Amino acid sequence: MSVDSATVRRIAHLARIAVADDEIEHLRGELNAILAFVEQLSEVDVAGVEPMTSVSPMTMKKREDAITDGEMAELVVKNAPASEDHFFLVPKVVE
Amino acid sequence: MASKKRKTTKGEPPKTEKGEPAKTAAAAPPTVAADAAEKTDLTALTLTEARDALRKRELTSLELTEAHLAAIEKAGALNAFVLETPEHARDMAKRADEKLAKGEAGPLEGLPIGVKDIFATREVRTTACSNILSEFVPVYESTVTTNLWRDGAVMLGKLNNDEFAMGSSNEMSRFGPVVSPWRRKGAETKLVPGGSSGGGAAAVAADLCLGAVSTDTGGSIRQPAAFTGIVGIKPTYGRCSRWGIVAFASSLDQAGPLARTVKDCAILLRSMAGHDPKDTTSVNLPVPDYEAAVGRSVKGMTIAIPKEYRVEGMPEEIEALWQRGAEWLRAAGAEIVEVSLPHTKYALPAYYIVAPAEASSNLARYDGVRYGLRVPGRDVTEMYEKTRAAGFGREVRRRVMIGTYVLSAGYYDAYYLQAQKVRTLIKKDFEDCFARGVHAVLTPATPSAAFGIGEKSSGDPVEMYLNDVFTVTVNMAGLPGIVVPGGLDRQGLPLGLQLIGRPFDEETLFTLGAAVEAQAGHFAPEHWWES
Numbered sequence: 001m002s003v004d005s006a007t008v009r010r011i012a013h014l015a016r017i018a019v020a021d022d023e024i025e026h027l028r029g030e031l032n033a034i035l036a037f038v039e040q041l042s043e044v045d046v047a048g049v050e051p052m053t054s055v056s057p058m059t060m061k062k063r064e065d066a067i068t069d070g071e072m073a074e075l076v077v078k079n080a081p082a083s084e085d086h087f088f089l090v091p092k093v094v095e
Numbered sequence: 096m097a098s099k100k101r102k103t104t105k106g107e108p109p110k111t112e113k114g115e116p117a118k119t120a121a122a123a124p125p126t127v128a129a130d131a132a133e134k135t136d137l138t139a140l141t142l143t144e145a146r147d148a149l150r151k152r153e154l155t156s157l158e159l160t161e162a163h164l165a166a167i168e169k170a171g172a173l174n175a176f177v178l179e180t181p182e183h184a185r186d187m188a189k190r191a192d193e194k195l196a197k198g199e200a201g202p203l204e205g206l207p208i209g210v211k212d213i214f215a216t217r218e219v220r221t222t223a224c225s226n227i228l229s230e231f232v233p234v235y236e237s238t239v240t241t242n243l244w245r246d247g248a249v250m251l252g253k254l255n256n257d258e259f260a261m262g263s264s265n266e267m268s269r270f271g272p273v274v275s276p277w278r279r280k281g282a283e284t285k286l287v288p289g290g291s292s293g294g295g296a297a298a299v300a301a302d303l304c305l306g307a308v309s310t311d312t313g314g315s316i317r318q319p320a321a322f323t324g325i326v327g328i329k330p331t332y333g334r335c336s337r338w339g340i341v342a343f344a345s346s347l348d349q350a351g352p353l354a355r356t357v358k359d360c361a362i363l364l365r366s367m368a369g370h371d372p373k374d375t376t377s378v379n380l381p382v383p384d385y386e387a388a389v390g391r392s393v394k395g396m397t398i399a400i401p402k403e404y405r406v407e408g409m410p411e412e413i414e415a416l417w418q419r420g421a422e423w424l425r426a427a428g429a430e431i432v433e434v435s436l437p438h439t440k441y442a443l444p445a446y447y448i449v450a451p452a453e454a455s456s457n458l459a460r461y462d463g464v465r466y467g468l469r470v471p472g473r474d475v476t477e478m479y480e481k482t483r484a485a486g487f488g489r490e491v492r493r494r495v496m497i498g499t500y501v502l503s504a505g506y507y508d509a510y511y512l513q514a515q516k517v518r519t520l521i522k523k524d525f526e527d528c529f530a531r532g533v534h535a536v537l538t539p540a541t542p543s544a545a546f547g548i549g550e551k552s553s554g555d556p557v558e559m560y561l562n563d564v565f566t567v568t569v570n571m572a573g574l575p576g577i578v579v580p581g582g583l584d585r586q587g588l589p590l591g592l593q594l595i596g597r598p599f600d601e602e603t604l605f606t607l608g609a610a611v612e613a614q615a616g617h618f619a620p621e622h623w624w625e626s
Contacts, residue, residue: 001509003500015455015499016462016476017492018484027496030556034497037557038444038510044517051515052522054376055332055346055573056598061375075234079466088464091475 001039002032137162142206142305142359149195149205156195156205160188160249163207167251167303172624175298177212177270178220179252187249194247203366204247209304211295212253213260214240214350215339219250223341224268225258227461227486229468237339238371239308239350246366251304255294258488259458260315260343263562264551265293267490272548275323276301276620280587286545289319289562295353296323300620306354306363310340312347313446314566317578320353321540321591324580324618326360326608327353331599332573333378335364336371344453345376347446347570355617357579357608361385364601380599388602389609394428396534396607398594403439404538404565413539413590416581420537420592423614424607434533436524441517442568447560448501448514449571454491455498461486493556522572529597535607538565540578540591569595577604579611580618589618 003011008028012019019027073086082089137159140148148154164181184207191205210216213223215233222228236244244250257267264287265273273293275286277300288297295307296319309316311329320327328351335350342348352363365386370379400421405414421431463469463482470485472478487495501510528536542564551559569576574595581592592611596604 001506007500008496011496011500011503013480014503015495016459016479016483017487017495018477018480027493030493031497031500033555033557034447034493035500037560038448038514041441041444041448041513041517042509044438044441044513044520046513046516046520049516049519051512052518053515055522056378058333058376058378061372063372072234078234079231081229081463081467081469090464091472091478093475 001035003028003035136302138166138302140305141356142354142362143356145206145305146203146362150200152195156188156191156207156249157185159205160184160207160251163251163304166301169625170301170303172626173274173276173297173301174271175255175273175294175301175303176209176252177222177224177255177268177294180219180250183219184249184251187244191247191249201245201247202362203243205249206247206305207249207251208243208363209251209254209295209298209307210240211256211292211307211309213256213310213341214308215341216240216250216253219253221253221341222269223259224256224270225486225488225491226269227467227483231466233339235339238336238373239340239367242366242369243308248366254292254298254307256315257291257293258491259341259454260291260310260312261454261490261494262290263314263318263559264546264548265290265319266548266552267488269488273297274548275545276622276624277323277545277588278620278623285548286588287322287548289322289545291315292319292353296320296325296327299323299325299353299355301622301624302619306352306359308350308363308367309353310343310348310350311570312343312349313450313570314563316351316353317566317576317591317593318541318562320578321580322545322589324589324591324620325353325355326357326577326579326612327351328360328364328577328601328604329569329575330364330368330601331575332570333376334368334575334599334601336369336374336377338371338373342457344450345457346453347450349570357577357605357612358386358389360577361389361605378599383602385602385605388605391606392428393424393607393610396429396603397532398424398429398431398607399434399528399533399536400431401434401436401439401528401536401538403436406542406564409539409542410584412584413542416590416592417537417539420581420611423611424537426614427610429607432533434528434531434536436528436536436568438517438520438524439568442521442571443560443564445514445517445521446563446567446571447497448510449518451494451498452502452511453498455495455502458487458491458495490556518571521568525572525574525595534597534603536595538593538595540565540593544584544586544588544590565593574598575601575604577608579608579615581611581615583618
């Protein structure tokens with residue numbers, strides 16, 4: 001499978017990465033090179049093979065549903081590019 | 096320019112030292128004319144030698160730390176450190192000296208090390224060498240580094256790596272490429288140290304630190320170790336906690352050490368490893384005394400040579416090194432058998448679906464809201480898009496987009512599901528091999544020696560990916576893998592051998608690694624950068 005420029009734009013948007021018009025062609029070439037390389041996987045007979053979900057057989061550890069941490073709003077927002085009164089600030093989302 | 100041999104361990108009788116003799120050592124008075132103190136350059140000590148000298152009070156951690164800080168100062172040309180923390184290091188060294196004096200030394204007390212800039216370090220800038228993390232200063236400490244400080248290690252600074260650990264040459268860092276301390280005989284061409292842990296490998300090989308803590312998702316510890324003539328181990332998935340490590344591909348990421356000897360790595364891994372309730376994939380198994388495994392006999396062990404690792408176009412010298420490695424182990428009493436790991440060739444393509452897919456999910460958190468860089472936009476979506484376009488480098492953008500594509504509606508089964516099924520088969524190849532009584536698999540570490548900076552930056556990203564052809568299989572199967580230097584090629588550059596072990600049997604790898612090391616010796620570059 002290979003991607004066309006419309007698909008490159010769609011993927012970029014899904015990935016939330018702005019791509020300039022003059023980058024599309026170059027990106028398309030790179031993505032297609034990678035896709036051509038991984039194409040060989042389709043020749044593997046995987047009939048009856050379970051997809052891997054965990055490299056080592058383990059049951060996921062669970063813990064009691066209890067509050068174990070908190071009361072540190074100051075620290076949580078410390079690295080935010082914009083915050084006010086312990087809230088993260090974002091551009092207007094809802095009109 | 097001839098490369099000096101650091102010193103060979105050949106013929107040295109195997110030593111089995113017990114864990115913590117510090118308490119008894121503290122009672123002994125400091126001896127002035129001791130071996131270690133006589134060495135004019137304290138940075139030439141191995142981690143093991145430095146530890147023993149500190150315990151015997153032949154030198155202080157502050158002296159050792161100052162020597163390393165001075166070496167770092169002179170090694171700017173290598174660009175190995177992205178942040179030096181000398182004040183921090185001196186404070187830690189002074190505290191270590193107090194503990195050593197009181198006989199309360201931890202296993203790593205007073206030993207100066209470097210930390211890959213992918214581990215969150217409290218109040219010390221952590222960037223994963225990406226612009227998108229900007230000047231991020233964590234308010235918490237990763238579990239692995241917490242364990243190291245608990246055991247007394249001293250942090251010299253943060254080490255360069257490929258952005259988000261995505262790369263095989265350390266050319267993809269926001270702080271610029273790392274220059275390998277190694278050069279080809281008679282040439283001054285700048286070579287890559289490998290990646291993604293290029294800063295750590297260069298720093299260890301150049302004697303800027305006694306060891307480095309690193310991560311390995313597809314070969315990021317082992318390939319740079321091979322390129323710089325040092326030792327690196329990626330432990331079994333689950334052995335070290337991933338908590339506080341900037342996530343790349345969560346089902347493949349694992350922390351491990353880089354150091355100049357097998358024993359140094361064994362000592363570091365013992366401190367790094369262990370169960371952590373904060374990482375659901377960290378296993379609750381006791382951590383063995385890895386150091387005790389160094390020097391054990393390999394007699395009776397079965398070592399497999401997988402025929403599929405004989406790839407097309409592989410230089411003759413790599414093949415010769417591989418044969419030599421097998422001979423060394425046979426001479427030491429191991430049995431060598433040929434095996435088939437039929438799905439080997441599919442590991443790399445499967446990796447380049449699984450790793451980008453997981454990366455695209457993990458890197459979704461860099462949205463310009465909670466931390467790091469923000470580029471303003473008309474609305475929230477444009478803000479996301481502009482922030483991520485400006486913050487991510489070329490390779491990261493590429494992988495996030497590939498990952499997004501293979502996970503998108505209509506393509507998921509063809510790519511991601513197929514890759515995860517192939518992954519099951521890759522793992523089964525190894526299981527079948529181990530079930531036949533094989534203790535470890537011996538392979539070359541890389542398909543070539545180090546290459547020049549810029550030599551593989553052509554249009555085709557796959558050319559760079561091929562560097563990891565021998566290492567990704569190990570991550571795909573979640574197994575432990577160690578790389579030990581095997582010799583120098585015709586150009587005078589290091590080549591490494593890889594040993595792949597059974598799950599959670601790192602001890603056997605340390606035993607076998609030490610057996611190879613005893614035959615191959617150690618290799619060190621000329622210190623050309625100290626001008």
